[in-house]
Amino acid sequence: MNIDRTEFHAWMERVMQRFDLLAEKIHKVEQRHNSIDGEELLDNQDVLQMLKISSRSLQRYRSDGKLPYYTISGKLYYKLSDVHQFIRESFHRPEPQRKATG
Known part of the structure; x- marks a missing residue:
């Protein structure tokens, strides 16, 4: 499989956006479990x-x-x-x- 540079960068950008979304969700869960009121x-x-x-x-x-x-x-x-x-x-x-x- 061979992809060009532009397609590779677009794919990596989507992957990084997913990581950012997961990081936000993890942070929210941690805050909810590590705080009261x-x-x-x-x-x-x-x-x-x-x-x-x-x-x-x-x-x-x-x-x-x-x-x-x-x-x-x-x-x-x-x-x-x-x-x-x-x-x-x-x-x-x-x-x-x-x-x-x-």
Whole structure:
């Protein structure tokens, strides 16, 4: 089979348009599955990396009610805003040291 250059470019253009359409559809599906009420959802791995903690620590934060989570199709997710709030609440300013009297 032998095609000329113009026909080849037209064919490649159609292929690339199909790829672009597929990429848009994939992006829409990902957004739908990774957000709730328009807010980004993070999975366990995302939160573990973000907070630099162990999976046991994350489980303890869930159990203690310190970090809200959602179960979707058997998988755990966290709202990005909840994780940010958890970080703010977990941040403790060091207390000023008192001078020893003696």
